[in-house]
Each structure stands twice: as structure tokens, then as C-alpha cells.
Amino acid sequence: MNVWNTIGTGFKEIWAHKFRSLLTMLGIILGVSSLVAMSALVKGMEHGLKEALVAMGGLEKIRIEQQSELPLYQRHLADQAAGVTMGDVHALRCSAPLVEQVTPSVDLFGWGGGTVLTYRGESARPFMFSGTWPDALRIHEHVVAHGRMFNEVDDAQARNVCVIGTGIRDELFGLPEETGRTIVPVGESILINGQPFTIIGMFEHYESEQERERRLSGTNPPPRSAANPTGPTRNRGHSHSGGNFVFRLKNNTVLIPLNTMLIKFRSAVGVSATPDARLTTINMKIVDIERLEQALQQVRNVLMVTHKGIEDFAFRTQEDWAEQITTVIRNSRISGTMIAAISLLVGGIGIMNIMLASISERVREIGIRKAVGATTGGIFLQILVESVVIAMVGGAVGVGASFLLVKVIASFTPTDNAPMVTWLSLTLAFVCSASVGVIAGLFPAFKASRLDPIQALRYE
Amino acid sequence: MALVELRNISKVYRLGEEEIRALDDVTLDIEKGEFLSIIGPSGSGKSTLMHILGCLDTPTRGTIQLDGLMIQDASPRELARIRNEKIGFVFQFFNLLPKLNVVQNVELPMIYGGWKARERRERAMEALRRVQLENRSRHRPSQLSGGQQQRVAIARALVNDPRILFADEPTGNLDSHTGEIILGMFRDLHAEGRTIILVTHDAEIAAISPRRIEIRDGKVASGGGT
Structure with a gap:
């Protein structure tokens, strides 16, 4: 058979x-x-x-953050701690070959009530408001869709220019769904904490593939309409676009030149008359993810010299996240x-x-x-x-x-x-x-x- | 050399402590072309003898030679092949597969013989012509009368051109008229030179065969000598 x-x-x-x-x-x-x-x-x-x-820069992105809490044996040196400064940035650029990009950043979020952006009676609070270098574009995987990124000249002259994400645009100028057209507010003037800034660029709209598919097929749930609100008016938070937190974070970003940040915002805060020159973060991209340990060690060695041995910094990698x-x-x-x-x-x-x-x-x-x-x-x-x-x-x-x-x-x-x-x-x-x-x-x-x-x- | 040679065949079943001798020292020769009936009351051992002759069972002792092959020590696999090629069975209850139609039932032995589909169909139809049922080839067994079913069973038994045809009470489930027709068929097959072994308890039916062997208490009571 x-x-x-x-x-x-x-x-x-x-x-x-x-x-x-x-x-x-x-x-x-x-x-x-x-x-x-x-x-x-x-x-x-x-x-x-x-x-x-990947949208947050992938595993190659590491951050150095200032650490106010020193290790126990260094507690007595707390007042000697210089913090993360531009000196560190230059030192790393010269002496850490395993790091291919070093970008300083002064972030102003959750800072005394936060940053408020206003435009003709509309206001917005960005998730992330940073003064940084033009190459932050690459490290944060940002893409400028309209206008341009600020450049070295803008930074050197500390011009009042900013590049915003679509989330900010939505808050200040209206959602495309509500206004019926996509507003590109390049050239518009807005106030950031009361200081006039010119929008010179806007990022593309970040969204997950899923959201994109839904948006293109027109099945996205319609945005909550303000025309017939239920109950007292309330801020529902930054949830207009829904979706993944990461993409919302990126869409609600405002970037300005580092020097502008230092001069316009840092000299104005605090009791001291001297501008605070400390950075909040140094963003880095390492050359090879396989050599992450070595790269971190290298960075640490450099920083231990510039910080005179005081360990007032900490690394933030995205390993934990990946894990x-x-x-x-x-x-x-x-x-x-x-x-x-x-x-x-x-x-x-x-x-x-x-x-x-x-x-x-x-x-x-x-x-x-x-x-x-x-x-x-x-x-x-x-x-x-x-x-x-x-x-x-x-x-x-x-x-x-x-x-x-x-x-x-x-x-x-x-x-x-x-x-x-x-x-x-x-x-x-x-x-x-x-x-x-x-x-x-x-x-x-x-x-x-x-x-x-x-x-x-x-x-x- | 005879077609089948049984030498001192015994078959012993154990039932707890008790030994039951279904067959006791049976010696028997069957020549090619013989029409033989094995008679005996139920429990006499005639079925056991048929099972051993038909390679469905192996003896406890003794030797058996069939068509030049010694089969007392054959493996189940070899026995299956011998059953397939050299032996045809006709049973009391016809034993057709109800889910297959007539021609598929007749083809069954050739499927296990590894024949090609076209040859199978040709030979099966030929065998059905032989029992005059070629016009019923697409029917299910349940659509046929008892006599017709038994004729299908005969066609199935003949399809591989076996050396021996076994018939175990072939008329036991048929009325006497239909039984006559079936027995007539065996007579015709014998006339064509086939070796036929008819197992029955009915002496009247056994009377149609030239040679009769009577089994009683596991022994050949009469007809053993040639």
C-alpha cells in the first residue's frame, strides 16, 4: 500500500x-x-x-547627566563639584574616540512651573525645551520638514530662533483636522516665557507606523471636539494625537540654540547675577554598540579628569529600556x-x-x-x-x-x-x-x- | 510435493492453568487442484486448522509447507505477504468494507500487493465479470443482496489469483437457493483447476466436495489419508 x-x-x-x-x-x-x-x-x-x-536615538545614544547626590565618600566635596560644563564637551570631543558625537544641552522642563509658549492668546507647555547645538537633530533622530534647523551662526549670535514639533504647532495654531489645512508656522513670532522668538523650522510629524496607517486610511478617531464639551472645560493633557508617549514627547519639543538658552534664560534665573553655565545633559552617540562598556569607561576617565575626581555625573543609557x-x-x-x-x-x-x-x-x-x-x-x-x-x-x-x-x-x-x-x-x-x-x-x-x-x- | 503439507501440527492455547489443545498432531497433505471440505462441529478445531492453513495463525508445534515455503516460523510481515499473494478468503459474513464500493472492495488485496491503479481497476472488473457483477461495480455492499455480496467476496478472493481459496461457511448466511448458486460457483472454480478448501459444520454442504476431512477434538477423525 x-x-x-x-x-x-x-x-x-x-x-x-x-x-x-x-x-x-x-x-x-x-x-x-x-x-x-x-x-x-x-x-x-x-x-x-x-x-x-529607535525614535529615541536607539541604543547608541547615551546621556551624561549631572548628579547632585555624590557618592558617600565624596559628600564633603559637594561644594567643589563643578557640574557638567562645556569644558567636558570639548574634552570628550578631543579625547574619547569611541564617542562619535557630543552635543551639549540645557533642558528646561519641569522648571519652576515649566516653560510656557504663547501665541495670540493660545498657550502651550512643551514636554521638552532644550538649548542645544544644531547637531542635536541627528542625536534625537529629528527631521526638519519645514523651514530649517538653527545653525552655528544662530548659536554664536544667540538669536531668538526656535524649531518646534508639530505638537506645539497643534496647540498654538490649531490641529490640521480642526483648521482644515496644515498650518506651517515658520516665520511666525511666539513668546517663550515672555521672550519673543521666531519659528524658523518645524519637525515632521512623528508617529508610529500603526498611527500612520490609520491616519492614511482615515480611520483615526476624530480629535475631541471643543465645540460640544461635556462638563467644565478641562485640560486633558497632551493627548491630542493619542498614541505612543515617545512620539508625543518628540512632537512636543522646542529646540533653541544653546547660547540663546544660556543668555536669555539662565542669566535670568536664580539669585546670583552670574549666568549659570552648567549644562543639564550631554548627549552622545557611541561608535559601536558592541563596545558600549569601553566607551562608557573612556568617557568616565575623561570626565574624572575634568571634574577633578568628583563623581557628580551619571550615565543614562537606553540599555535598560532595550532590556x-x-x-x-x-x-x-x-x-x-x-x-x-x-x-x-x-x-x-x-x-x-x-x-x-x-x-x-x-x-x-x-x-x-x-x-x-x-x-x-x-x-x-x-x-x-x-x-x-x-x-x-x-x-x-x-x-x-x-x-x-x-x-x-x-x-x-x-x-x-x-x-x-x-x-x-x-x-x-x-x-x-x-x-x-x-x-x-x-x-x-x-x-x-x-x-x-x-x-x-x-x-x- | 503436495501444495500444502502439514506435519504433526499442534496448536495449544493456555487459559490460565488449563491447556487447551485446539489441534493435536495433525498431519495432512493437500494436492494442487483439490476441492476439500473440512467438517466438524463447532469447537472441534476446524477453524483453528483453517486459520493455520490460511496463514492467519501459526502452529505451536509442527511444520507447514505451502507452495514450497515453510511458514511455521514466518514473521507476521511474511505471513501478510503470503495471505496477500497465495490465499483468498470467503467468509460467512461476506466481510466487505461498507465504506468502499464493490470495485474498490475487490481492489483491496491489490492495493496491499502494490499494483498500479489502472491494472487494479482492470483486474477487479475482470474478477467481477467472472461472478457476473460487473454492472454493480459502483454500488455499495449494503445495496446488494446477500448472494451478490458473497459473489463480490469471491471476486475479491480471486483477484490476486491465489493458490488456495478458503471458504469459511460461505453459505451460512444465505438462503438455500442462493447457497446453491454460491456452491455451484465453487464447483465451477474447482473444475477450472483451483484448489478450494471449504470449512463447514454441515455434512450436506460438504457433500459437494470430492474429499472430506472430519475434525473432532483437534484430531483428524477421517479423510486424513490421501
Whole structure:
């Protein structure tokens, strides 16, 4: 008996008991589709999280921040601590070859009530307001869509110019959805904490792929309309665009030249008349992520010299974030796989059950087949193939059903990450269903093949 | 050399402490072309003898030679091949597979013999012509009368051109008229030179065969000598 005949017989057997086979397959169908859907969800999540990480500069970006709390043994030197200064920037540029970009930054956020931007009665509070160098563009993965970034001349002359994100534009000039057109406020004059600034550039609108797709297909939920407010007016926070925090943060950014920041904002604050020249952050990009440890050590060595041995700085890498992503993904993957594995197991038990029922129904048939020349192996193969055929048909249907399931899940998924069905997961699910068929069929096939033909023929 | 040579065949079943000798030292020769009936009451051991002759079972002791092959020590796999190529069975309850149609039932032994689909179909139709049922080839067994089903079973038994045809109470489930037709078929097959072994408890039916062997208590009571 060749394989094709056996497979044909298997299909006939399934067709002869359509409803029973369908019920049996249902277990596998659910198992396979939950496996595919789970992996699609996790994949979508991973994609979304990594997208956000890349939008924040990726793993190569590290920051040096001033640390007001010194190590215990240096506490008595606290008043000697110089803080992070431009001197550090120049030193690092010269002496840390593992760092390819060093950009100083003075950030003013959450600072005494925060920064307020105003334009003709509209006001906005940026998430991030930094005075920095023009090359901050690269380190923060910013792209100027309209106008230009400020340059070295703007910085050297400490001009009152700024580059804003679309979130700020939305707050000050109105959402594109509300005004009916995309306003490009380049050239407009706004007040930042009461000082006049000219907008010379605006970044592109940052959003996750998911948001972009939704926006392009026009299915984005309409922005909350101010025309019919419910209850007292309230600030709902910076949630106009919804979506991922990272993209909202980037959209609500205002960048100005470093010198402008130091002169216009630093000399004005504090009790001392001397401008505070300390930086809040030095942003760096390292050459090679594989040599992160060495790069950090190098930076530390340089800074220990410029800081006279006082460790009043700390590193902020995005490793923890990346690690968190890995952990989250791994955990979701494990729990998803567990659920799918359990449902596949249940499906397998269903198949085994039905195969056992089927062979006890067909004892006589097996006896006849043996009498006319079927070998033990032939019967074994026949039952096994039947089981595998059920499982594989179930697997194929399950793969089809998984697309449906993914659609359903995507429609009420709380995250902004669209599930992604991968070929790998489809193949894996199908292979799993086939192996479940083999495993579930082994025992019934063994039992059937061991039937004594004489007993089987006598069986009523 | 005879087609089948049984030498001192014994078959012993163990039932707890008790030993049951289903066959006790049976020696028997069957020549090619013989029409033989094995008679005996139920429990006499005639079914056991048929199972051993039909390679469905192996003896506890003794040797058996079939068509030049010693089969007392054959593996189950070899026995399956011998059953497939050299032996045809006709049973009391027809034993057709209800899910297959007539021609598929007849093809069944050839499927295990590894024949090509076209040859299978040709030979199966030929065998059905032989039992005058070629116009029923697409019917299900359940759509046929008992006599027709038994004729399909005969066609199936003949399809691999076996050396021996076994018939185990072939008329036991048929009315006497239909039984006559079936027995007539065996007579015709014998006339064509086939070796036929008919197993029955009915001496009247056994009367159609030239040679009769009576089994009683596991021993050949009469007809053992050639």
C-alpha cells in the first residue's frame, strides 16, 4: 500500500464522518490560530517598542547627566563639584574616540512651573525645551520638514530662533483636522516665557507606523471636539494625537540654540547675577554598540579628569529600556506559547480520543484488511496518516482562521501596535499541528496494528 | 510435493492453568487442484486448522509447507505477504468494507500487493465479470443482496489469483437457493483447476466436495489419508 493510497483512505475516512472530524479538527484549528495570533500580537508589540526605541536615538545614544547626590565618600566635596560644563564637551570631543558625537544641552522642563509658549492668546507647555547645538537633530533622530534647523551662526549670535514639533504647532495654531489645512508656522513670532522668538523650522510629524496607517486610511478617531464639551472645560493633557508617549514627547519639543538658552534664560534665573553655565545633559552617540562598556569607561576617565575626581555625573543609557523590551517580549512570548501549546495539546487529546473510538468501530475492517494482506506496519501507517490528515487539515484551516482572529484581536487591542503575522509563525503553527497529529496518532495506530486478525474477524 | 503439507501440527492455547489443545498432531497433505471440505462441529478445531492453513495463525508445534515455503516460523510481515499473494478468503459474513464500493472492495488485496491503479481497476472488473457483477461495480455492499455480496467476496478472493481459496461457511448466511448458486460457483472454480478448501459444520454442504476431512477434538477423525 503506497503513501498516496493511504492518504486517500485517510481523507475518505474523514469525509465519511464529516461532523465528527470537524469537531475533532476544531481543537487543532483553535490551537493553531491562537498560536499564530499570539505570536502576531507579540511581534506587533515588539515592533512597536523597538520603533519607539529607535525614535529615541536607539541604543547608541547615551546621556551624561549631572548628579547632585555624590557618592558617600565624596559628600564633603559637594561644594567643589563643578557640574557638567562645556569644558567636558570639548574634552570628550578631543579625547574619547569611541564617542562619535557630543552635543551639549540645557533642558528646561519641569522648571519652576515649566516653560510656557504663547501665541495670540493660545498657550502651550512643551514636554521638552532644550538649548542645544544644531547637531542635536541627528542625536534625537529629528527631521526638519519645514523651514530649517538653527545653525552655528544662530548659536554664536544667540538669536531668538526656535524649531518646534508639530505638537506645539497643534496647540498654538490649531490641529490640521480642526483648521482644515496644515498650518506651517515658520516665520511666525511666539513668546517663550515672555521672550519673543521666531519659528524658523518645524519637525515632521512623528508617529508610529500603526498611527500612520490609520491616519492614511482615515480611520483615526476624530480629535475631541471643543465645540460640544461635556462638563467644565478641562485640560486633558497632551493627548491630542493619542498614541505612543515617545512620539508625543518628540512632537512636543522646542529646540533653541544653546547660547540663546544660556543668555536669555539662565542669566535670568536664580539669585546670583552670574549666568549659570552648567549644562543639564550631554548627549552622545557611541561608535559601536558592541563596545558600549569601553566607551562608557573612556568617557568616565575623561570626565574624572575634568571634574577633578568628583563623581557628580551619571550615565543614562537606553540599555535598560532595550532590556525591558526584551523581557516583556520574552514573557509575553512564553505565556502566549503556553496558552497555544495547551490548546494544541487539548486538540491532540481530542484527535487521539476520536482515533481510539474510530478503531474500535473498525475492528472488523482492520481484520479484513489484515486477512487480505495488510501488514502490521500498513495498518499502523493507515491510522497514523488518518490522524495526521485530520491534524493537518485542521492546521491549514487554523492558519486561515488565524488571520481572522488577528483582525478581531486588533479591533479591540488596547495597544497601538498592530499584530504582525509572520511566515515563521505560520510555518511553525502548521508544523506543530502536524506533529500533534503524529503524536496523537501513535498510540491508536499501535493499538490498531496489534489487533489479531482472527479475533478482529470474529468481532461483532 | 503436495501444495500444502502439514506435519504433526499442534496448536495449544493456555487459559490460565488449563491447556487447551485446539489441534493435536495433525498431519495432512493437500494436492494442487483439490476441492476439500473440512467438517466438524463447532469447537472441534476446524477453524483453528483453517486459520493455520490460511496463514492467519501459526502452529505451536509442527511444520507447514505451502507452495514450497515453510511458514511455521514466518514473521507476521511474511505471513501478510503470503495471505496477500497465495490465499483468498470467503467468509460467512461476506466481510466487505461498507465504506468502499464493490470495485474498490475487490481492489483491496491489490492495493496491499502494490499494483498500479489502472491494472487494479482492470483486474477487479475482470474478477467481477467472472461472478457476473460487473454492472454493480459502483454500488455499495449494503445495496446488494446477500448472494451478490458473497459473489463480490469471491471476486475479491480471486483477484490476486491465489493458490488456495478458503471458504469459511460461505453459505451460512444465505438462503438455500442462493447457497446453491454460491456452491455451484465453487464447483465451477474447482473444475477450472483451483484448489478450494471449504470449512463447514454441515455434512450436506460438504457433500459437494470430492474429499472430506472430519475434525473432532483437534484430531483428524477421517479423510486424513490421501
